[in-house]
Structure formats: C-alpha cells, structure tokens
Amino acid sequence: MTIPEYININFKTDFKEYHELPFKVTKKTFKKGTVITSYGQIERSAYFLISGLIEITVLKDTEDKIVEFFLPGCFFGAYTSFLSQQPSDVQVSALSNCEVEVIDYDELQNAYKTSLVANQLGRLATESIFIISTKREKDFLTKSAQERYDELLSKRPDLIKLVPVNKIAKYLGIHPESLSRLRKNIS
Amino acid sequence: MTIPEYININFKTDFKEYHELPFKVTKKTFKKGTVITSYGQIERSAYFLISGLIEITVLKDTEDKIVEFFLPGCFFGAYTSFLSQQPSDVQVSALSNCEVEVIDYDELQNAYKTSLVANQLGRLATESIFIISTKREKDFLTKSAQERYDELLSKRPDLIKLVPVNKIAKYLGIHPESLSRLRKNIS
Numbered sequence: 001m002t003i004p005e006y007i008n009i010n011f012k013t014d015f016k017e018y019h020e021l022p023f024k025v026t027k028k029t030f031k032k033g034t035v036i037t038s039y040g041q042i043e044r045s046a047y048f049l050i051s052g053l054i055e056i057t058v059l060k061d062t063e064d065k066i067v068e069f070f071l072p073g074c075f076f077g078a079y080t081s082f083l084s085q086q087p088s089d090v091q092v093s094a095l096s097n098c099e100v101e102v103i104d105y106d107e108l109q110n111a112y113k114t115s116l117v118a119n120q121l122g123r124l125a126t127e128s129i130f131i132i133s134t135k136r137e138k139d140f141l142t143k144s145a146q147e148r149y150d151e152l153l154s155k156r157p158d159l160i161k162l163v164p165v166n167k168i169a170k171y172l173g174i175h176p177e178s179l180s181r182l183r184k185n186i187s
Numbered sequence: 188m189t190i191p192e193y194i195n196i197n198f199k200t201d202f203k204e205y206h207e208l209p210f211k212v213t214k215k216t217f218k219k220g221t222v223i224t225s226y227g228q229i230e231r232s233a234y235f236l237i238s239g240l241i242e243i244t245v246l247k248d249t250e251d252k253i254v255e256f257f258l259p260g261c262f263f264g265a266y267t268s269f270l271s272q273q274p275s276d277v278q279v280s281a282l283s284n285c286e287v288e289v290i291d292y293d294e295l296q297n298a299y300k301t302s303l304v305a306n307q308l309g310r311l312a313t314e315s316i317f318i319i320s321t322k323r324e325k326d327f328l329t330k331s332a333q334e335r336y337d338e339l340l341s342k343r344p345d346l347i348k349l350v351p352v353n354k355i356a357k358y359l360g361i362h363p364e365s366l367s368r369l370r371k372n373i374s
Binding site for chain 1 (some may be wrong): 245246247252254266267270271276277299301302303306307309310313314316317318320321322323324325327328329
C-alpha cells in the first residue's frame with residue numbers, strides 16, 4: 001500500500017497521482033540494518049512503510065529495549081520528536097530492506113494549516129499509533145508473559161514469522177529461554 | 188480553559204459562542220468519586236476538563252493500576268474505546284468535583300467528514316495524549332523509581348500537590364513506603 005491508497009481507502013477520496021496530494025511525498029529505500037533516526041536526532045520526516053520491517057528502541061544504560069515493530073501499511077518514525085521537534089529518545093532502524101514514502105516536517109505543517117485531507121490523515125495516523133502504543137503499556141501492567149505471547153501469536157502472527165526470536169523476547173520483556181518455554185507450552 | 192478557547196489559542200480562530208463550533212458541546216459536572224466511564228463500557232463521549240482532577244486506571248485481577256492523571260485544560264476519556272467503539276479496558280474516575288465539556292461520538296464523527304477545524308482539533312488532542320502516554324511507557328523501560336519521581340516533581344509539580352500520595356505511588360508503580368523514602372532523598 002502507498003500513502004495515496006491509504007488516503008483513498010480511509011477517506012473515500014480518489015487521488016491517482018502524488019502531485020494531487022496536499023503535501024510532497026518522496027520515495028526512499030533503506031538497506032537492512034540502517035539506523036533511520038538515531039538517539040538525540042530531531043525527527044524531520046514522517047515515514048510510511050511500503051515494504052520491509054521497522055524496529056523502534058529506547059536506550060536503558062547501554063542496552064536497547066524494543067518498544068515497537070512496524071509492518072507495511074502504516075506510518076512510523078520517532079513521532080514524539082517529530083511532533084515536539086526535540087531530540088529523539090527512540091531509535092528507528094530497518095530490520096530488513098525497506099521501501100518507504102517520506103513526508104517532510106515543514107511540508108506537513110504547512111498542509112495542516114489549510115488542508116482537510118492532510119488533517120484527516122494526520123488524525124487517523126496518530127489515532128492508530130496511539131492505540132498500538134497504549135495497548136502495549138496496558139498489557140505490561142495487566143498481563144503475564146504467557147498471555148502477552150499468546151496474544152501476539154493470535155493478533156499479530158506476521159510479526160512472529162518475520163521477527164527473529166531474540167527480538168520477540170526483548171519486545172515481550174522476557175529472557176529468550178523463557179520465550180522458548182512459552183512456545184513449548186503452546187505447541 | 189474551555190474548548191472554544193483551546194481551539195482559538197491553537198488554531199488562531201475566533202470562536203465566541205458554542206454554536207459557532209462544528210460540533211455540539213454540552214457542559215456537565217461530576218461529583219468527587221464518580222466513575223465516568225467503567226470497565227467494559229463503550230465510550231461515547233470525548234471530554235474536556237475545565238476544572239477538577241481525573242484518574243485513568245486498568246484492572247489487574249482485582250486491583251486497579253493507575254495509568255494516567257489529567258489536570259484542567261486537556262481532553263480525556265477512555266480514548267481507545269472511543270476510537271474503536273469496543274468495550275473499554277480502562278476506567279475513568281473523578282478524583283475531585285469536576286466540571287467538563289462533552290462532545291458526543293456521532294457529532295464528532297460527522298464533523299470529521301467535512302470540518303477542517305474539527306480535524307485540526309482531533310489531531311492535536313490525539314498528538315498530546317500520544318506524547319503523554321508513550322512518555323510514561325518509555326520512562327518505565329528506562330528510568331528508576333527515583334528518576335521517575337524526580338521528573339514528576341520537576342515537570343508536573345501540580346500533580347504532586349493535588350494527588351494523594353498513595354495514588355502517586357501507584358502511578359509510579361512503587362510501594363507507598365518506597366515513595367516516602369524517595370521523598371526524603373529529595374528534601
């Protein structure tokens with residue numbers, strides 16, 4: 001999926017070409033392992049993932065903790081930094097070769113001043129990312145590792161298939177060996 | 188602050204009366220201790236807090252865990268349930284007598300179809316609530332209880348003044364006695 005397709009599906013519009021959109025969109029690719037936005041950097045781009053796999057981490061002392069993964073068909077980035085234009089406390093990395101669309105910060109802020117579609121899109125993308133991130137927080141407060149793994153398996157099976165098992169363990173906040181036990185409990 | 192004032196400040200508009208807004212706003216009061224939205228309820232309202240103090244909790248077995256507090260001048264509610272129209276996994280309660288403004292779900296969705304200002308408002312309110320909730324998640328992953336208390340003290344001193352100490356401890360995810368120790372370390 002691309003940004004024009006995402007907009008057409010959600011807002012019953014009919015954008016056929018990029019130049020019809022209320023902001024400029026450019027395409028970009030990242031090789032597997034690329035750090036797209038690093039800790040301390042001010043995020044100047046909103047990204048839409050066409051293909052590939054994205055990881056968001058935070059730094060605890062010298063250890064990366066995984067906050068979120070993103071699969072194709074959604075917006076991603078160091079979004080708090082993008083909104084506040086303050087240095088990022090998260091790092092955004094490509095876990096595989098990625099194809100993305102990019103909207104520049106100034107372009108988007110300009111479009112927000114006058115464009116209904118730009119604001120509808122910004123609202124929807126922020127709502128989606130809010131639902132994902134608060135769900136994770138609530139799950140950590142209320143569910144066991146087993147329950148969180150079971151739910152990941154049923155709700156986001158693609159993630160289990162695509163993400164290396166040691167990273168799934170990190171994401172769930174458990175040791176890789178504990179994850180092996182949880183997986184045996186399932187089978 | 189009221190919703191028209193919030194909109195005027197953020198979008199340089201000049202709304203003087205409620206009927207000029209692109210959606211209906213009603214005023215309501217809640218007595219201290221009122222459960223505004225209960226677990227399992229589908230949230231049909233977006234609330235703006237004019238005065239008072241709001242608490243959001245999740246349920247772990249039979250224990251309430253505090254997810255967030257809201258002070259006057261911002262939107263609140265069981266927002267995931269509001270967006271998804273699924274049963275709420277959070278409870279919204281009035282910790283003191285509260286004066287609020289209310290926007291009905293259908294009213295807002297209708298306004299979102301055509302109104303620039305409604306979408307600008309929805310986007311900004313969601314951005315603000317996203318920044319607050321993800322900050323809390325990142326802090327839990329990367330900071331000690333002492334660091335989280337220090338930051339609360341410096342960034343949200345009103346909260347420390349207004350919220351009972353046992354609730355601050357719950358919010359920080361620590362025992363009330365540990366919080367007493369942290370407070371002594373400060374003084």
